[in-house]
Amino acid sequence: MKTYKNILGSQETTEKAIKMVKDMFQTNLAAQLSLLRVTAPMIVMKGTGLNDDLSGIERPVSFPIKDMGDAGAEVVHSLAKWKRFKLGQMGIPAGRGIYTDMNALRPDEKLDNLHSIYVDQWDWERVIRPQDRTLEHLKAIVRRIYEAIKVTENLIYVEFPKIKPILPETIHFIHSEELRRMYPELTPKERENRIARKYKAVFVIGIGCTLGDGTIHDARAADYDDWSTVNEDGFCGLNGDIIVWNPVLESAFELSSMGIRVSPQSLDYQLDAYGMQYKKELMYHKMLLNGELPQTIGGGVGQSRLCMFLLRKAHIGEIQCSIWPEEERRRCAEMGIELV
Numbered sequence: 001m002k003t004y005k006n007i008l009g010s011q012e013t014t015e016k017a018i019k020m021v022k023d024m025f026q027t028n029l030a031a032q033l034s035l036l037r038v039t040a041p042m043i044v045m046k047g048t049g050l051n052d053d054l055s056g057i058e059r060p061v062s063f064p065i066k067d068m069g070d071a072g073a074e075v076v077h078s079l080a081k082w083k084r085f086k087l088g089q090m091g092i093p094a095g096r097g098i099y100t101d102m103n104a105l106r107p108d109e110k111l112d113n114l115h116s117i118y119v120d121q122w123d124w125e126r127v128i129r130p131q132d133r134t135l136e137h138l139k140a141i142v143r144r145i146y147e148a149i150k151v152t153e154n155l156i157y158v159e160f161p162k163i164k165p166i167l168p169e170t171i172h173f174i175h176s177e178e179l180r181r182m183y184p185e186l187t188p189k190e191r192e193n194r195i196a197r198k199y200k201a202v203f204v205i206g207i208g209c210t211l212g213d214g215t216i217h218d219a220r221a222a223d224y225d226d227w228s229t230v231n232e233d234g235f236c237g238l239n240g241d242i243i244v245w246n247p248v249l250e251s252a253f254e255l256s257s258m259g260i261r262v263s264p265q266s267l268d269y270q271l272d273a274y275g276m277q278y279k280k281e282l283m284y285h286k287m288l289l290n291g292e293l294p295q296t297i298g299g300g301v302g303q304s305r306l307c308m309f310l311l312r313k314a315h316i317g318e319i320q321c322s323i324w325p326e327e328e329r330r331r332c333a334e335m336g337i338e339l340v
Contacts, residue, residue, distance in 0.1 A: 004248070004314045004335055007162050011340065014311065017160060018319060021307045024155050026122055028148035029301070030099060033141070035124055038086065040079055040100035046072035049282030052080040053221040058108045075105045078300055080224040081284055083125035084261060088293045097126030102300065113249070113315040113337075116304070116322040125298035133260055133295065135205070135231040138238055139173055141297055142203050145242065145256065146171045149306070156310055163312060166247065172199035175235045176206040176217035188217045189252070196245040196252035206237030207257070222270035223279060224298075225259035229266050242301075248312050255306055258299020264289045315339065 008014045029035065044050040051060055051074050060077055064070035076082070079102050087098060102123040109115045128137065153165050174195060176188075183191045195202050208220030208227035218241075220227050225239035239259020246253035262270060267288055271279055279285045287293050304319040315332055317324060317339035324332075324339060332339055 004337060006318075006336075006338070007312050008160065011338065014313075014318065017156065017311050018307050020159060021152060021156065021310055022303060025148060025152045025301070025306060026099065028151050029122060029124065029145065032144040032148045033099075033124060033126055034096045035099040035126065036092075036096070038098045038100050040082065040086075040102060040123065041076065042103055043073045043075055044082065046074050047282065049223070049279060049284035050082050050085060051076055052078040052224065054078070054106070057219075058106060061105045061107060076102070077104055077106055078102060078119070078121070079123040080221075080261075080298065080300075083123060083298055084224075084293050084296050085284060085287070087125055087127055087296060088287075092127050092294070094127045094129045094132070094294075097124060097296070097298070099124035101303075111324060111328060113317075113332075114253075114305075116316050116320060118320060118322045120303040120320065121300040121305075122303060123298070123300045125296050127294045128260070128297050130295055132297070133226075133229070133238065133263065135233060135238065138205075138240070138260055138297065139203070142171065142173075142240070142242065142258070145258075145301065146201065149255070152306075153310055163310070166200070167244065168200045171201045171203055171242070173203050173205065175233065175237070176204055176209070177211050177235050179204065179217070180211050180213065180215075184213070191217075192243055192252035196243050200245045202243050203240050204243060205231075205240040206235055207239055207241055207259075209236040222274040222276055223267060223285060224261055225257075226262045226266045226270075227259070228269050228273070229263075244309060246309060248314050253305070253309055254302075255309065256299055256301045258297070260297045261295070262288070263295065264291055 054077050061075040065073050100123050102121050104119040106119055150167050157165050179191045207218050227237045227239050230236050241254050242256040243252050243254050304316050307319045308316055315337045321340050
């Protein structure tokens with residue numbers, strides 16, 4: 001990263017700008033995807049299968065509930081599965097969906113300028129028809145989300161002219177296998193840097209699926225995104241990540257993870273592939289395997305991440321209050337980064 005300068009100046013101005021980003025983007029996102037805002041939980045019951053396992057190895061914050069016979073509860077990692085369950089309860093029709101402010105704790109995160117224990121994102125989920133389980137439908141939704149991001153960037157420029165828009169008109173699509181073939185000598189993160197620098201905004205398809213060399217681009221849990229179904233391009237995966245080029249950090253910068261959710265068939269396959277057959281007995285997974293939940297597409301857009309990018313911040317701690325190691329605080333102070 002080059003010498004850092006806070007474009008917005010005071011923390012008071014930054015707080016005003018953060019509120020603007022959050023207010024404007026969620027309004028734009030809801031309009032683009034026909035989403036109804038709902039209230040969501042911060043905790044779910046352990047053993048129901050509703051919590052998000054992320055890549056499958058992260059430990060949730062858990063605790064006993066005294067007034068429920070010490071039954072176990074967990075702080076959510078995200079609401080990937082809860083949203084689908086909620087859509088089933090609400091009976092939302094195809095083409096419409098829900099979104100919520102999601103607040104989570106991820107204590108196993110490696111803490112740096114991009115990652116915090118505290119996670120805030122707009123979690124959204126939309127009902128689709130069986131015939132919508134296609135790559136083209138996924139791309140159409142990605143374009144709508146990208147448009148909501150671009151509109152927000154332009155509105156921020158009107159209010160804060162020093163922050164000039166930098167996003168391209170369109171987002172570039174590429175499969176993780178295509179990316180591997182282009183840069184076989186690079187690591188997945190290095191590939192993202194290379195492609196993001198070139199196109200400025202990309203959607204990398206097929207996160208979690210097995211690539212031609214037997215590796216994966218990045219880990220993805222077995223029970224929410226469909227990363228195993230072969231799409232119409234002949235590659236596997238109906239999911240992906242929205243990645244932009246961050247000029248402040250001079251690196252690729254993930255804003256959103258999303259995808260068409262598992263069908264009963266792809267869930268069954270993916271649980272077997274991960275050796276997680278035991279999950280088929282959990283409440284949520286039983287309902288899905290029995291066809292009791294709607295077909296959906298969904299994901300999350302990081303609130304602090306989006307604010308960080310649009311306001312040209314170098315550290316997520318300039319956007320949100322969290323806990324940081326002393327070494328991280330010293331590093332930030334040396335670089336002129338003021339943590340809130």
